[in-house]
Amino acid sequence: MTEIAELVSIAFAAAIVSNPVLTWFLGICPFLGVSRRLDTAFGMGAAVTFVVTVAATLTFLVQRWVLAPAGLEVLQYVAFILVIAATVQLVELWIRRFQPDLHEAFGAFLPLITSNCMILGTCLLIWLRGHDTLPRAVVYAAASGVGFTLALVLMAGLREELEEADVPGPFQGAPITLIVAGILALAFMGFAGMGRA
Amino acid sequence: MSGTPKEPAPEGSAPILPEPSALDAATSPHLAVGTAGIGTAMRDVLVGLAPAAVMAVVLFGGRAAVHLAVAVAAAVATEALACRLRRRPTTVGDGSAALTGLLLALSLPVSLSPGATALGAVVAVGLGKAVFGGLGQNPFNPAMVGRAFLAACFPVAMTTWVEPAGLDGWSGATPLVAGDGGPVATAWQLLGGRVPGSLGETSGIALVAGGAFVLFRRAGDWRPTAGMLGAIAGIAALEAFIRGSAARGVVAHLGSGGALLGAFFIVTDPVTSPLARSGRWVFGALVGGIVMAIRLGGSYPEGVMYAVLLANAVVPLIDRLTAPRPLGGPMAPPSIVPAAALAVAPPGPPAETAP
Numbered sequence: 001m002t003e004i005a006e007l008v009s010i011a012f013a014a015a016i017v018s019n020p021v022l023t024w025f026l027g028i029c030p031f032l033g034v035s036r037r038l039d040t041a042f043g044m045g046a047a048v049t050f051v052v053t054v055a056a057t058l059t060f061l062v063q064r065w066v067l068a069p070a071g072l073e074v075l076q077y078v079a080f081i082l083v084i085a086a087t088v089q090l091v092e093l094w095i096r097r098f099q100p101d102l103h104e105a106f107g108a109f110l111p112l113i114t115s116n117c118m119i120l121g122t123c124l125l126i127w128l129r130g131h132d133t134l135p136r137a138v139v140y141a142a143a144s145g146v147g148f149t150l151a152l153v154l155m156a157g158l159r160e161e162l163e164e165a166d167v168p169g170p171f172q173g174a175p176i177t178l179i180v181a182g183i184l185a186l187a188f189m190g191f192a193g194m195g196r197a
Numbered sequence: 198m199s200g201t202p203k204e205p206a207p208e209g210s211a212p213i214l215p216e217p218s219a220l221d222a223a224t225s226p227h228l229a230v231g232t233a234g235i236g237t238a239m240r241d242v243l244v245g246l247a248p249a250a251v252m253a254v255v256l257f258g259g260r261a262a263v264h265l266a267v268a269v270a271a272a273v274a275t276e277a278l279a280c281r282l283r284r285r286p287t288t289v290g291d292g293s294a295a296l297t298g299l300l301l302a303l304s305l306p307v308s309l310s311p312g313a314t315a316l317g318a319v320v321a322v323g324l325g326k327a328v329f330g331g332l333g334q335n336p337f338n339p340a341m342v343g344r345a346f347l348a349a350c351f352p353v354a355m356t357t358w359v360e361p362a363g364l365d366g367w368s369g370a371t372p373l374v375a376g377d378g379g380p381v382a383t384a385w386q387l388l389g390g391r392v393p394g395s396l397g398e399t400s401g402i403a404l405v406a407g408g409a410f411v412l413f414r415r416a417g418d419w420r421p422t423a424g425m426l427g428a429i430a431g432i433a434a435l436e437a438f439i440r441g442s443a444a445r446g447v448v449a450h451l452g453s454g455g456a457l458l459g460a461f462f463i464v465t466d467p468v469t470s471p472l473a474r475s476g477r478w479v480f481g482a483l484v485g486g487i488v489m490a491i492r493l494g495g496s497y498p499e500g501v502m503y504a505v506l507l508a509n510a511v512v513p514l515i516d517r518l519t520a521p522r523p524l525g526g527p528m529a530p531p532s533i534v535p536a537a538a539l540a541v542a543p544p545g546p547p548a549e550t551a552p
Contacts, residue, residue, distance in 0.1 A: 157511075165330045171329075183325075192497065
């Protein structure tokens with residue numbers, strides 16, 4: 001029971017309190033690039049959530065069973081990048097062959113996700129924050145993906161609204177998006193101290 | 198509470214857009230606002246805030262008056278400058294910038310430097326409103342943007358509360374900090390305002406009286422207010438039920454911190470709250486829920502500012518979910534994610550080109 005409570009606390013902290021985008025500033029590229037429309041933002045978020053969960057599981061196993069026993073923790077970054085890139089490609093092949101509908105939905109996003117720093121960041125943060133059992137690592141990764149999706153969807157809703165706004169010329173496009181992102185990040189400061197940081 | 202509905206209003210709003218056309222006319226919400234448009238509504242809210250402003254000066258002394266004057270002056274000056282930069286007719290006359298400055302000042306502690314107050318007002322009107330295109334276009338409440346900016350810049354000064362006995366007072370914890378072991382302020386102290394806190398948030402009776410005037414004049418909608426206070430009261434009652442005497446209690450939660458100021462003057466802002474009536478209930482309850490989550494679970498003693506900004510960010514989604522269905526119109530179920538979202542391939546390279 002306490003373990004379940006712990007997992008809930010980890011999930012809440014990963015998705016809301018330490019939102020990967022709005023408190024860690026990870027995955028800013030898709031946050032700004034794919035947040036123009038609500039449906040694509042949601043699709044991107046779902047694809048990232050899926051990939052980060054798979055990638056975190058694999059990198060956890062690689063760290064636990066390969067790098068740590070061999071004393072090669074120094075290769076963590078290289079190994080994780082390799083694993084993530086290979087995972088994304090394999091996942092895409094597999095989905096294209098066996099899940100054509102899912103591939104239709106995720107297709108364009110999967111190659112982009114290879115270079116999403118939020119994936120690598122989450123895989124590394126699992127170790128930095130001491131989530132050292134597999135269930136905790138998987139829950140942390142999945143909840144980070146949900147937090148990423150939340151940030152993208154909030155941003156997309158605001159940007160769709162801003163298309164109607166009479167934004168002054170110099171602030172149109174990227175500047176106003178960054179200002180909104182900054183205000184969102186200020187707002188997320190309010191969650192500080194909740195859950196298992 | 199510095200704004201106007203999202204659609205340009207019919208009368209009195211001419212300065213906002215260079216060429217108002219017949220198509221700019223908005224519907225019912227404005228017809229209920231007296232006989233005129235934005236100016237009247239803003240004046241009503243300013244009048245509604247007057248008791249709180251007077252109590253701020255009575256309780257905290259002349260320094261409070263300095264804060265109020267500095268904030269209003271800086272906000273109005275920023276608005277005038279923004280209009281000048283865009284080569285548009287000035288919109289200072291509609292009173293919304295003055296209102297933003299007043300609300301900001303009332304939400305600040307008296308011991309803050311007046312320079313910081315001015316900076317907050319400039320950020321509130323500049324980054325909170327002008328960059329989005331001015332009145333009616335901003336997604337976030339400008340006064341709360343300015344306050345969040347100050348809270349991030351001056352975290353210590355923004356949480357140093359002074360007992361309201363003029364400047365001869367002593368610094369002390371707000372009832373929300375000190376009250377972790379039970380209520381420390383009586384209901385009468387909360388009503389009268391003789392508790393530490395921000396300038397305009399301590400005197401419950403002034404806020405309720407002014408707020409009632411605003412709601413009676415329909416310068417603000419009562420639904421977000423009811424939703425927010427209802428959520429706070431409900432969660433506080435639940436807390437009291439679970440924790441017994443260790444809880445602060447419903448009255449203390451409603452009367453302390455920024456709850457009343459936020460409920461009557463901030464969540465009622467028609468610009469940054471949802472369009473539909475049902476959405477406004479949701480919005481108010483969301484603010485109240487986040488306030489209680491931050492008070493009970495977070496590391497800040499109070500969370501009205503954060504709750505308002507977070508709920509502002511959700512407003513576009515609430516609007517989508519609560520869009521009223523025209524009588525006899527189609528029965529399309531509202532959804533944040535259209536059913537087609539996952540079925541339609543997103544724009545990008547076709548599947549065949551993927552490696």
